[in-house]
Amino acid sequence: MPISPTARPTTPPTVWPARGRHVGPDAEGVLRRTLRQLKASQVIDDFLEVPGTGGDSPARVFEARWQVPDAVTVRARLSLAPDLGRGREWTLLAEAEQPWDPAWPSPVTRFWPEYGDWDHDAATGLSLSRINTLPEDDKDARRLLRDSGHGGWCVHVVLHEAMTTDERGRLPLVRWLPPSLRHRIVEHRAAPHQLRVVNWALREFDVEVPRGGAVVLPGIPAPSGYEAEDFAVRTVFLDGSEPADLVAAVMRFAALPQPLPDDADKALTALREDWRLLTVEEELAQERKRVAMYAEALEAMTKSRDLYREAAERAHEALASYHESAEAAPAGQQPSEARTTSPFRQLTRTLERLKDSAKALRPTATAQGKEDTDSESTSSER
Template sequence: MWPARGRHVGPDAEGVLRHTLRQLKDSQAIDDCLEVPDSGADSGGDSPERVFEARWRVPDEVTVRARLSLAPDLGGGREWTLLAEAEQPWDPAWPSPVTRFWPEYGDWDHDAATGLSLSRITTLPEDDKDVRRLLRDSGHDGWCVHVVVHEAMTTDERGRLPLTRWLPATLRHRVVEHRAAPHQLRVVNWALREFDVEVPRGGAVVLPGTPAPSGYDAEDFTVRTVFLDGSEPADLVAAVTRFAALPQPLPDGAGEALTALREDWHLLTLEEELARERKRVAMYVEALEAMTQSRDLYREATERAHEALAAYRESAGAAPAGQQPSGARTTSPFQQLTRTLERLKGGAKALRPAATGQDKEEDTDAGPKGSDG
């Protein structure tokens, strides 16, 4: 998985993306691309969120899928978030996914947290408060790798070559290089105390980010000397590469972007569409089987309930009129039937009210007549 976040500060970011994707598809640098229909329907405003998808292959026919979301313009440009995922572990030699959406150079090339360039050297401001604020924001950023380089002496043009030109392709759009002038060493280290790192005189340090990756040790990512003479700063390149290879926690917001990439993907091949439909059909079949089984169980339970109710009514019909079996709300029909039969064993007299003296005479007189009958 490869994450990146930046900011497009110029006009017509959507038009730039459409044009670049169309060119890359025509040149077969990417296999296919798509602007998700109505992706900004619920965002509102003049610049709603837009979503673009692209698919390409890297060496050994490994497929990479990537999703770029372009946020609404809230002032200061439009923030973009890019998540790419490959079928195999990411190789640093693979092309940067940024180059599959944006042109080589353009207004997109700015860090979202600080607004600084992702490909050029950034000189720290002269005001101490601005230095502290900028480095504090950089130290808390989890999307980009921030590197602070101190110039032991003022450099010439040979020393103004950006670090990114020597980095592996995958890292060239994820690194922000801060340059501190010779007189700024004290204020820089004062600003970095909260991150427990320090820049050596004439050296450099890779900031841990927030949250810091597991295994980060400031000593391992501190370079004592960086020669700013136009030659490759090999030790610094190695430190940045090692840092990028550490198990990285997902930066803030990357989890949602990764979920959208995996679960809301639209750019499907024919085989993927068929596989998705087969999976959907299997899901429907399983749901239908479960519904059928539930229906059969319900039908069986209903038939048994009707049988019990019929038996209960037969037993209730044998009881004298006006008498209702007790406990009807708390016992089953089978229990009610059993209790009714037990009560019938005592005879009809036990269920009738006590007779008066007159009733006894009538019963006595009626007895022989009934017996003769």
């Protein structure tokens, strides 16, 4: 089993991640039309195209919120990257208020239409909803399989056809899977003569495809608890019936604690910290939080003002004491060392206390100012 050189955090059980590629024209227009239709039909509660995602950041960002059974709210954020010549890559992270249930609708269907140009794996360009036949060229087939499973965004399944199949055997695996898994599966089909080539390429993953069977690739890094023999199916009947053993293997794999996919930590942070699609209750809670921060800042400023006032009064007292000592001394003599230095020592101690107190207060005020600036910027963008 492949071992990751560095430990990767585990995907939270409430999070559903996906990444793909839109290869057709007008990806933004497709998203806007789909979101408007879904809101009009009350499939989603609301959506928002986040303003200000152009300029230095050419990616477009869309947010949507909906409810699944038992009134569980789901928030999702889709980022659409610029076209680099191979289509527009999209990254989608959804988070529910409870651990994710595979029976819930796929978040992909809350942004994209059921069928379209969006359903391609970002890493390989292969379809997420149809069967992908391996290339006839051995080198291309090996290269494709070695690239599969890297990144961790999709589950790759390799199936070997023991003999050439008819139309009944050309039904994709995803039709038997729960809704939330249907847009995260890449199904590879190897022809009868390609078994040796396939297993040669899969040595990197320490797995093998049985003749006429299938295997779920572990990916790199492999999830905790993955054992190759538990996710290999010896026989898959391609006669149009449900491949129950293979479906069960995919379900077991999806239930394992999955490593967070490449770059998913940034997308998850953006979903949690940069969320803009607020309900009325959330806006009210945000305003209350802002009022509390203003009150805290005002209290810090009041304390700072009182400290400066105290320091000024003590400085005046020290100077007055010094002048009195100087006037009481005989002509041509300076006041004694004890009398001249005592008021200034008192002043020094006072200023040092003031400096320490100001340092203790300054980070709160500075952080507060930054928070207020960010809040005002958000309000102005709205």
